[in-house]
Amino acid sequence: MKTLAVAASVLFLCPGAVFGQAVGGTGFNRPPAGVDEVLRARVLEFYQLEQEGRFRQAEALVCEESRDRYYDMEKKRWTSVELIQTLYEEGFQKARATMALGTTMNTLSGPIPVKAPLTSLWHFEKGAWCRYIPEPSRDGVPSPFGIMKPSPGNPGTPAPGGAGAPPVPMDPKQLEAMVRLSRTTVDLPSSGGTETVEILNGMPGRVQLKLACPNVAGLECRLSSDSVPREGKAVLTLTFTAGAGAPPSPADVHLVLEPLGTQRTVRVQFRP
Numbered sequence: 001m002k003t004l005a006v007a008a009s010v011l012f013l014c015p016g017a018v019f020g021q022a023v024g025g026t027g028f029n030r031p032p033a034g035v036d037e038v039l040r041a042r043v044l045e046f047y048q049l050e051q052e053g054r055f056r057q058a059e060a061l062v063c064e065e066s067r068d069r070y071y072d073m074e075k076k077r078w079t080s081v082e083l084i085q086t087l088y089e090e091g092f093q094k095a096r097a098t099m100a101l102g103t104t105m106n107t108l109s110g111p112i113p114v115k116a117p118l119t120s121l122w123h124f125e126k127g128a129w130c131r132y133i134p135e136p137s138r139d140g141v142p143s144p145f146g147i148m149k150p151s152p153g154n155p156g157t158p159a160p161g162g163a164g165a166p167p168v169p170m171d172p173k174q175l176e177a178m179v180r181l182s183r184t185t186v187d188l189p190s191s192g193g194t195e196t197v198e199i200l201n202g203m204p205g206r207v208q209l210k211l212a213c214p215n216v217a218g219l220e221c222r223l224s225s226d227s228v229p230r231e232g233k234a235v236l237t238l239t240f241t242a243g244a245g246a247p248p249s250p251a252d253v254h255l256v257l258e259p260l261g262t263q264r265t266v267r268v269q270f271r272p
Contacts, residue, residue: 031088031092032092035088035092036086038129039086039095039097039122039129040083040086040097042061042122042128042129042130043083043086043097043099043120043122043129044081044083045061046058046061046131047078047081047083047099047101048081049061050075050076050077050078050081051077051078051079051080051081052077053077055075058070059071061130061131062130062131062132062133063123063125063130063131063132063133064125064130066130066131066132066133066134069133069135070131070133073133076101076103078101078102078103079102079103079104079113080100080101080102080115081099081101081102082099082100082101082115083097083098083099084098084099084100084117084256084263085097085098085210085212085256086098087210092124093123093124094121094122094123094124094132095121095122095124095129096119096120096121096122097119097120097122098117098118098119098256098258099117099118099119099120100115100116100117101115101116101117101118102114102115102116103115103116119258121133121134178201178202178203179199179200179201179202179203179207179228179257179264180199180200180202181197181198181199181200181255181264181266182197182198182199182200183197183266184264184265184266184267185266185267185269186238186266186267186268186269187269187270187271188219188238188240188268188269188270188271189240189270189271189272190240190242190247190248190270190271190272191242192218192240192241192242193239193240194237194238194239194240195237195238196235196236196237196238197235197236197238197266198233198234198235198236199228199233199234199235199236199255199264200233201228201229201230201231201232201233201234202231203230204230205230206227206228206229206230207227207228207257207258208226208227208228208257208258209223209225209226209227209228209234209255209256209257209258210226210255210256210258211223211226211236211253211254211255212253212254212255212256213253214251214252214253214268216240216248216251216268217243217248218240218241218242218243218248219238219239219240219248219251219268220237220238220239220240220241221236221237221238221253222236222237222239223235223236223237224236224237236253236255236266238253238266238268240270247270247271247272248270249270250267250268250269250270251267251268252265252266252267252268253265253266253268
């Protein structure tokens with residue numbers, strides 16, 4: 001059977017989208033020195049092995065209890081591999097790695113190149129990081145396109161769940177527009193002030209937000225909610241408190257959208 005095909009078949013991004021790389025962890029989630037470098041090297045090694053079609057070698061980097069599931073799951077030879085972000089849990093013994101993986105998506109107008117966002121789980125076991133693959137849930141997998149459930153008669157093939165769920169758009173421009181920001185550039189007075197940005201969710205399902213605020217003295221970034229329901233919105237509030245010295249240089253605030261794994265960027269400029 002083919003399990004866990006959800007990531008490659010339902011979570012995708014419009015071609016040509018630009019991903020930024022976020023530093024592993026933020027604030028209390030920031031790992032001890034050296035931990036993030038080791039995890040990133042391990043994650044990249046795993047996906048580069050898949051990119052080369054060396055799946056037996058990649059299996060050696062999978063946690064022992066997950067190897068049967070890895071053996072059964074659908075595998076792809078990625079055309080490109082990019083690590084976007086790492087986030088840590090449980091005393092830095094577990095982590096999530098958000099990737100942008102190059103592949104193709106079949107649409108009504110033919111195949112198109114895309115970067116498929118995928119978040120994988122990693123556990124630190126026996127002195128090394130390994131890819132952890134959980135048991136697939138019969139209740140379905142949450143996605144921005146609604147709950148994806150196994151197709152009847154084929155538990156390895158996901159299908160949208162829930163009556164009246166809107167169809168998944170095939171046009172890349174439609175996909176790009178389904179989660180949007182009210183603006184992507186914010187001007188803050190160098191003397192201090194506050195501005196807001198709305199995050200609007202047009203997906204059929206809920207979207208989770210992860211915020212990465214730049215290290216600018218006096219700048220505070222705050223979300224009204226880290227979860228945006230279907231047809232809902234959240235508000236990003238940017239507050240700058242002036243200090244001594246020259247105005248800061250422009251900086252970028254990053255928002256990672258889960259389970260899409262895509263990133264939106266707000267450019268913050270400080271005007272006299």
